[in-house]
Amino acid sequence: MTASVPPTPVEESRAxxxxxxxxxxxxxxxxxxxxNVRPGATEREDGTIELGDDMLLEPDHSPRGAGRWTVEAPRERELPLPEGMTDSHGYGRAFPEGMPFGLEREALDLAWSLGRRLYGAVVTDSGVRLEPHPFQVRDLTVVSPHALAPESLAQLIAPVEADAELDEAPEGVARTGYSLTIPLPEGEEISLRVGLGTRPVALSALDWAEDAAHYELVHLTADPEEDALEVPSNEVAERWQHAYQRIGRLAGLLLESVGGYIVDLEGFLVDPADLL
Structure with missing residues (x-):
């Protein structure tokens, strides 16, 4: 019987x-x-993507490896998630002995986000499968060189969201932007917030994006703790999908009117065709 070879210290230090x-x-x-989120990433001849900071995304070149990648980073763990606390990514379930942090967390978050956007899954090095829900992240932002006045925006979206209302700013408070509220069923809302914002990394090459108008479309759930669900019930998933479809329709309408780009909450560009 052949004895197994224990991992070397170098292997143990990598996740x-x-x-x-x-x-x-x-x-x-x-x-x-x-x-979109790591513009300095480079591709080697073998297809491996160097993410920077000693992190790699390696394609599987085996005969059955189509679509498979391995994300590699320095292994860094901290305390486990407190008992009873949930997290939308499922890390508490996958890493009961200690949560990834630092570079390992960055690499794992990127893999999780790629799985969310590209309809995939992540399998941790401990064998736990994480399947991001496609509507876990519903908020979108239209970044545009053109800013609409409040009344103009209200008129633009009225044909598709007749119940939208401009929010009144508190008296005596300096106003740097404005917002509209769109009611949804079950006491939920979409908040459309207009103002300046931080330029997304994905648009770092565009000079106009530094002072661009940001039209943030935010889904406000009736229960804020719902956003921490890893696996939503069918009823919750339907509400998430409904909210995302409404947000996507508004984002597409805004893009047609003011131009620019759509980015999601995690900084990834969104193709308007994917919102139909």
């Missing part, structure tokens, strides 16, 4: 988690999405 995407996912699409 390797698997990203499983649909088999027909093009590597160039993965690289493009990675560069």
């Amino acid at each position: 390797r988690h698997r990203l499983q995407l649909p088999r027909d996912t093009a590597p160039r699409d993965v690289l493009a999405m990675v560069r």
